[in-house]
Amino acid sequence: xxxxxxxxxxxxxxxxxxxxxxxxxxxxxxxxxxxxxxxxxxxxxxxxxxxxxxxxxxxxxxxxxxxxxxxxxxxxxxxxxxxxxxxxxxxxxxxxxxxxxxxxxxxxxxxxxxxxxxxxxxxxxxxxxxxxxxxxxxxxxxxxxxxxxxxxxxxxxxxxxxxxxxxxxxxxxxxxxxxxxxxxxxxxxxxxxxxxxxxxxxxxxxxxxxxxxxxxxxxxxxxxxxxxxxxxxxxxxxxxxxxxxxxxxxxxxxxxxxxxxxxxxxxxxxxxxxxxxxxxxxxxxxxxxxxxxxxxxxxxxxxxxxxxxxxxxxxxxxxxxxxxxxxxxxxxxxxxxxxxxxxxxxxxxxxxxxxxxxxxxxxxxxxxxxxxxxxxxxxxxxxxxxxxxxxxxxxxxxxxxxxxxxxxxxxxxxxxxxxxxxxxxxxxxx
Numbered sequence: 425x426x427x428x429x430x431x432x433x434x435x436x437x438x439x440x441x442x443x444x445x446x447x448x449x450x451x452x453x454x455x456x457x458x459x460x461x462x463x464x465x466x467x468x469x470x471x472x473x474x475x476x477x478x479x480x481x482x483x484x485x486x487x488x489x490x491x492x493x494x495x496x497x498x499x500x501x502x503x504x505x506x507x508x509x510x511x512x513x514x515x516x517x518x519x520x521x522x523x524x525x526x527x528x529x530x531x532x533x534x535x536x537x538x539x540x541x542x543x544x545x546x547x548x549x550x551x552x553x554x555x556x557x558x559x560x561x562x563x564x565x566x567x568x569x570x571x572x573x574x575x576x577x578x579x580x581x582x583x584x585x586x587x588x589x590x591x592x593x594x595x596x597x598x599x600x601x602x603x604x605x606x607x608x609x610x611x612x613x614x615x616x617x618x619x620x621x622x623x624x625x626x627x628x629x630x631x632x633x634x635x636x637x638x639x640x641x642x643x644x645x646x647x648x649x650x651x652x653x654x655x656x657x658x659x660x661x662x663x664x665x666x667x668x669x670x671x672x673x674x675x676x677x678x679x680x681x682x683x684x685x686x687x688x689x690x691x692x693x694x695x696x697x698x699x700x701x702x703x704x705x706x707x708x709x710x711x712x713x714x715x716x717x718x719x720x721x722x723x724x725x726x727x728x729x730x731x732x733x734x735x736x737x738x739x740x741x742x743x744x745x746x747x748x749x750x751x752x753x754x755x756x757x758x759x760x761x762x763x764x765x766x767x768x769x770x771x772x773x774x775x776x777x778x779x780x781x782x783x784x785x786x787x788x789x790x791x792x793x794x795x796x797x798x799x800x801x802x803x804x805x806x807x808x809x810x811x812x813x814x815x816x817x818x819x820x821x822x823x824x825x826x827x828x829x830x831x832x833x834x835x836x837x838x839x840x841x842x843x844x845x846x847x848x849x850x851x852x853x854x
Contacts, residue, residue, distance in 0.1 A: 447478060453472045455561060457553075458557075459542075469523050475513060516551055540792045580593075599831035609743060615771070622669070644662050662755035662756060669682075672767060674850055685709050723783055727739050728799060737794055740771035819845045820847070
């Protein structure tokens, strides 16, 4: 893939003109940042949008940097200002307007090895270095950082290595596991337990869906190739169906959305003798939930967010294959034993790169990334133990994505942190 040459030191930052949307004033910033901060020969573009209330463009407002969840998702487009603050919504490198890495743009690399070497630069350490680069370009005082979910993971990395740039840190569902090596195995074991609990709650609320899902799993299993074609060219298999839990079991209103989606599985029989068939509406809705076609980095880099100097080796797949979970999450076995088919949660499995059309070109890349061992450090526990930056965190008791117990372990290592622990929200209390 061709990358831009290093930008002149005098021009790392371009600023657009102010413009209006209802109740807001916006302007756009583009920064030329090093792809690799240890080398600096090659640069990429990072985009951020400044957001203030109408008439406050020239006010001396302190900055708040928002870091979005993911990995691999851009910052939400602005809907409201934050009183008394100058919000900077940054598209994380590789997403949105920040040199976006899509299936098509990644196809420019000649080999999977070159793709892997490029993608290794899109870890939290460089996301945080981008933030400090931007702060210095803006000549800003230490600023407040608000990190949602994975954005919170990045904020804790920021707190570990660049605390001088921080005035306050706010975390919403974003306290990461900070152990050495790769913490993915412990994360997925803990998260599988929460996923079981969420499944039990779901089927208690919608017991009629037990038979609905049984019928669908039987149909998929008996179809040629063990699944049916999806509109994009992928395959919907029983284990693919279980991935609906990624959204349905962990977000506010997810139970209801999942239930109403399952209402529209089948086409009506309008011609006597016609074969039973899954509706296009359901297949299209299934694909819309996943978002892998537009945000492939989420799948490709997901397990690496837990890695420091060690590889993940398809951690979620390993844990699911353990005897305790293998039978519990086997959809065909659940049907035979007449028990609920459990949906899975936030986990990426190697077979996804066969069944999801958008991910097939990245199959070799994903396997190579799962073996990478030289991921850089993400956290400095000593620095966190001696932290002096005010930190506040919302911790959700029933969070399916960021395990409550692991989050509390991390909180105990950050000096001075203030917690709001609640079951009022699942992962969406931002």
